[in-house]
Amino acid sequence: MALIVQKYGGSSVADAERIKNVARRVATTKEKGNDVVVVVSAMGKTTDELISLAHQVTDQPAERELDVLLSTGETVSSTLLAMALKSLGHKALSLSGAQAGIWTDAVHSRARILTVEAHRIVKELGEGNIVIVAGFQGITREMDTTTLGRGGSDTTAVAMAATLGATLCEIYTDVEGVYTADPRLVPEARKLEEIGYEEMLELASYGAKVLHPRAVELGELFDIPILVASSFSEAPGTLIHGGITMEVRNKVRGIAHDLDVAKVTVLGVPDQPGIATAIFEPLAKENVNVDTIVQNASVERITDLTFTVAKSDLSRAMQVVEPIAKSIGARGCVADANLGKVSIVGTGMQNAPGYAARMFRALYEKGINIELITTSEIRITCIIDQARVEDALVALHRAFALEKEG
Amino acid sequence: MALIVQKYGGSSVADAERIKNVARRVATTKEKGNDVVVVVSAMGKTTDELISLAHQVTDQPAERELDVLLSTGETVSSTLLAMALKSLGHKALSLSGAQAGIWTDAVHSRARILTVEAHRIVKELGEGNIVIVAGFQGITREMDTTTLGRGGSDTTAVAMAATLGATLCEIYTDVEGVYTADPRLVPEARKLEEIGYEEMLELASYGAKVLHPRAVELGELFDIPILVASSFSEAPGTLIHGGITMEVRNKVRGIAHDLDVAKVTVLGVPDQPGIATAIFEPLAKENVNVDTIVQNASVERITDLTFTVAKSDLSRAMQVVEPIAKSIGARGCVADANLGKVSIVGTGMQNAPGYAARMFRALYEKGINIELITTSEIRITCIIDQARVEDALVALHRAFALEKEG
Numbered sequence: 001m002a003l004i005v006q007k008y009g010g011s012s013v014a015d016a017e018r019i020k021n022v023a024r025r026v027a028t029t030k031e032k033g034n035d036v037v038v039v040v041s042a043m044g045k046t047t048d049e050l051i052s053l054a055h056q057v058t059d060q061p062a063e064r065e066l067d068v069l070l071s072t073g074e075t076v077s078s079t080l081l082a083m084a085l086k087s088l089g090h091k092a093l094s095l096s097g098a099q100a101g102i103w104t105d106a107v108h109s110r111a112r113i114l115t116v117e118a119h120r121i122v123k124e125l126g127e128g129n130i131v132i133v134a135g136f137q138g139i140t141r142e143m144d145t146t147t148l149g150r151g152g153s154d155t156t157a158v159a160m161a162a163t164l165g166a167t168l169c170e171i172y173t174d175v176e177g178v179y180t181a182d183p184r185l186v187p188e189a190r191k192l193e194e195i196g197y198e199e200m201l202e203l204a205s206y207g208a209k210v211l212h213p214r215a216v217e218l219g220e221l222f223d224i225p226i227l228v229a230s231s232f233s234e235a236p237g238t239l240i241h242g243g244i245t246m247e248v249r250n251k252v253r254g255i256a257h258d259l260d261v262a263k264v265t266v267l268g269v270p271d272q273p274g275i276a277t278a279i280f281e282p283l284a285k286e287n288v289n290v291d292t293i294v295q296n297a298s299v300e301r302i303t304d305l306t307f308t309v310a311k312s313d314l315s316r317a318m319q320v321v322e323p324i325a326k327s328i329g330a331r332g333c334v335a336d337a338n339l340g341k342v343s344i345v346g347t348g349m350q351n352a353p354g355y356a357a358r359m360f361r362a363l364y365e366k367g368i369n370i371e372l373i374t375t376s377e378i379r380i381t382c383i384i385d386q387a388r389v390e391d392a393l394v395a396l397h398r399a400f401a402l403e404k405e406g
Numbered sequence: 407m408a409l410i411v412q413k414y415g416g417s418s419v420a421d422a423e424r425i426k427n428v429a430r431r432v433a434t435t436k437e438k439g440n441d442v443v444v445v446v447s448a449m450g451k452t453t454d455e456l457i458s459l460a461h462q463v464t465d466q467p468a469e470r471e472l473d474v475l476l477s478t479g480e481t482v483s484s485t486l487l488a489m490a491l492k493s494l495g496h497k498a499l500s501l502s503g504a505q506a507g508i509w510t511d512a513v514h515s516r517a518r519i520l521t522v523e524a525h526r527i528v529k530e531l532g533e534g535n536i537v538i539v540a541g542f543q544g545i546t547r548e549m550d551t552t553t554l555g556r557g558g559s560d561t562t563a564v565a566m567a568a569t570l571g572a573t574l575c576e577i578y579t580d581v582e583g584v585y586t587a588d589p590r591l592v593p594e595a596r597k598l599e600e601i602g603y604e605e606m607l608e609l610a611s612y613g614a615k616v617l618h619p620r621a622v623e624l625g626e627l628f629d630i631p632i633l634v635a636s637s638f639s640e641a642p643g644t645l646i647h648g649g650i651t652m653e654v655r656n657k658v659r660g661i662a663h664d665l666d667v668a669k670v671t672v673l674g675v676p677d678q679p680g681i682a683t684a685i686f687e688p689l690a691k692e693n694v695n696v697d698t699i700v701q702n703a704s705v706e707r708i709t710d711l712t713f714t715v716a717k718s719d720l721s722r723a724m725q726v727v728e729p730i731a732k733s734i735g736a737r738g739c740v741a742d743a744n745l746g747k748v749s750i751v752g753t754g755m756q757n758a759p760g761y762a763a764r765m766f767r768a769l770y771e772k773g774i775n776i777e778l779i780t781t782s783e784i785r786i787t788c789i790i791d792q793a794r795v796e797d798a799l800v801a802l803h804r805a806f807a808l809e810k811e812g
Contacts, residue, residue, distance in 0.1 A: 019463055020463060053422065053482075053486065054486065054489060056422035057422045057425055057426060057486045057489050057490045058492070058493035059493070060493065061489045062492045064499060065489045065500055068481060068484075068500055068502075069482060069485040069489075072478035075474060075478050076456070076475060079460075079472070079474045079475040080460065080463045080475065082468065082471045083460060083471045083472070083475075084463045086464070086471070087463070087464035087465070093470060096474075098549075099549055120549075143505055143526075144505075145502075
């Protein structure tokens with residue numbers, strides 16, 4: 001008997017009808033002879049509504065309290081799904097993060113899972129129950145509720161799958177899988193049947209938004225195959241796993257993008273030890289999430305240092321960096337808030353020549369200027385004018401012939 | 407330093423503004439040098455909304471799941487109040503029923519508190535915190551969430567006060583205290599400064615609806631003074647306690663009423679052992695809550711047996727009783743759904759003659775027919791036509807001169 005973990009996102013459980021639909025899908029999986037653990041997100045916009053309620057009470061909600069407040073969203077959806085399954089004649093029950101044994105550190109609003117003690121789940125599965133776990137939440141050793149931050153329910157699901165030794169972790173969402181590019185922007189985009197963990201990580205980090213990177217990392221660490229599919233259709237979805245033959249993957253798998261990019265350049269920075277620390281430590285302290293960092297080779301011990309942040313963080317970043325720039329003797333700071341990012345992603349690109357050149361040519365032929373370039377083992381990223389991101393996506397998709405199968 | 411337990415009902419925490427108002431009241435109590443534990447109900451109509459959500463998913467929500475679902479209502483309000491208090495500069499935190507150590511039996515939807523293990527609360531109070539406890543909820547030894555049923559948050563508050571040895575348990579609601587009669591129906595009704603536990607029990611059971619009888623019983627058992635007052639005013643409220651001199655109380659304290667009364671009479675019942683069991687055991691099994699039972703003295707070993715139920719239970723009661731009536735050889739069953747109940751309540755009435763006579767005369771002078779009469783140590787109740795309840799209240803209030811002080 002296989003054990004399958006399924007996770008349903010907020011749009012999949014947005015109202016009573018959708019919860020009943022999810023219950024039928026879960027029931028079908030159970031009726032095929034599998035043990036099933038289901039992880040659910042909060043219904044639809046519940047989390048946003050609870051945050052807004054907290055902000056009506058105070059400008060700065062205490063993080064410990066906000067965690068308890070937000071955790072009620074997943075508790076509600078988990079009980080409703082359990083009820084729906086019972087009314088279909090199945091044995092089912094909901095468990096909170098605490099009951100499911102999800103122990104975390106005490107960093108409220110972005111807790112990390114320390115360990116999962118699954119004896120309660122194992123017992124309930126043994127008694128024939130379908131177990132519904134409230135996603136996104138955990139508990140500290142002091143018995144205080146925590147939440148796991150962005151992508152929390154995905155992380156709960158993969159952690160459950162890893163702990164229970166599940167055959168498969170299925171993530172159901174409102175898209176049908178992982179595409180070669182965002183299908184809303186690139187009409188020729190094609191759904192991938194499978195993709196490697198690292199490729200998925202680069203695609204998700206760089207704007208694919210299908211599955212949170214934390215969950216992918218956890219899946220890779222414990223070698224749990226993850227299926228991403230739609231809860232609204234029977235289409236097969238995309239399988240994320242580690243067993244793909246290297247040879248057939250020596251190519252671009254997909255194009256990621258991000259429209260929310262702002263750039264700060266510190267001009268004329270003296271090239272000496274400790275400068276990067278002087279700039280990035282205060283940014284971290286102010287919770288400014290720095291994405292890409294580029295420092296050019298210095299000329300006469302003077303260099304420019306550029307980094308990107310989300311647009312919403314730009315003014316805070318400038319407030320932090322401007323006095324620092326002055327104090328370290330830099331020439332000044334400039335910001336640009338209207339940027340975007342396109343990346344080609346694929347294992348083995350680094351070892352095969354020509355990918356970068358083909359990418360740059362495709363952009364050049366469309367008259368798109370490249371502001372910054374960064375690369376990783378399996379990714380080449382260009383920062384460009386935000387207004388040209390869509391053109392760039394379509395051009396790159398064609399340049400690498402991604403509309404064609406495998 | 408005194409320890410005070412305060413409970414705020416759903417209308418007192420119905421929205422963000424009211425929660426901030428409650429926070430200011432709690433803060434004032436703390437600033438006077440008291441330790442404070444606060445118990446909160448769910449915001450406004452939250453519980454009804456959650457029940458409706460469950461019924462959208464299934465006609466018969468599983469009780470275990472419904473308990474977890476409903477418990478989120480109090481969790482939400484407890485976190486919001488803790489946030490509001492922290493933003494006023496006070497140390498505060500919310501605790502769930504489980505964290506507060508409220509252990510119950512496993513009878514979902516109407517669990518009874520077995521014990522309160524308050525070490526977490528004691529620790530948090532010791533660190534200077536105002537502790538906000540989510541009312542209405544507890545936890546079983548198997549770590550499953552339960553709810554305490556009707557009046558649950560009142561019960562939580564008094565149980566907390568008893569466990570912690572509080573000086574006073576303050577119940578804040580949307581009325582200013584306990585009145586000699588319902589002020590919406592009797593304009594002359596007067597707020598009582600104090601009342602005994604048993605008198606309060608009779609008033610609350612018989613429709614005063616200010617404080618749940620379970621909470622009053624618990625207060626009497628542990629001798630906890632309970633103040634009932636409004637969270638919307640500074641008016642002094644009514645103190646429920648046990649230390650009232652018997653002599654001054656030898657009179658009617660208040661008039662209770664209930665508009666939700668239906669009557670079933672089983673006619674021509676053979677007067678033999680086991681008949682009452684044959685009728686009331688099946689009713690209990692069907693969860694029909696029987697209120698008053700009256701059986702007249704038998705004439706030639708034949709009697710009539712009458713009982714009252716809530717109107718919503720009447721058709722179920724008739725379904726249960728009609729076949730039983732046939733099987734025990736009774737003549738038949740008749741029902742009346744349009745009844746009401748008025749009661750005069752006061753310690754020592756039993757020992758002082760004339761109260762019943764004065765009550766019956768007052769009703770007679772208004773032309774009100776009495777259908778049934780029952781009495782207890784401190785109460786005389788008449789079941790009458792529902793349409794005449796208001797007239798009866800006004801007449802009885804005057805007959806016993808309740809508009810005048812003590």
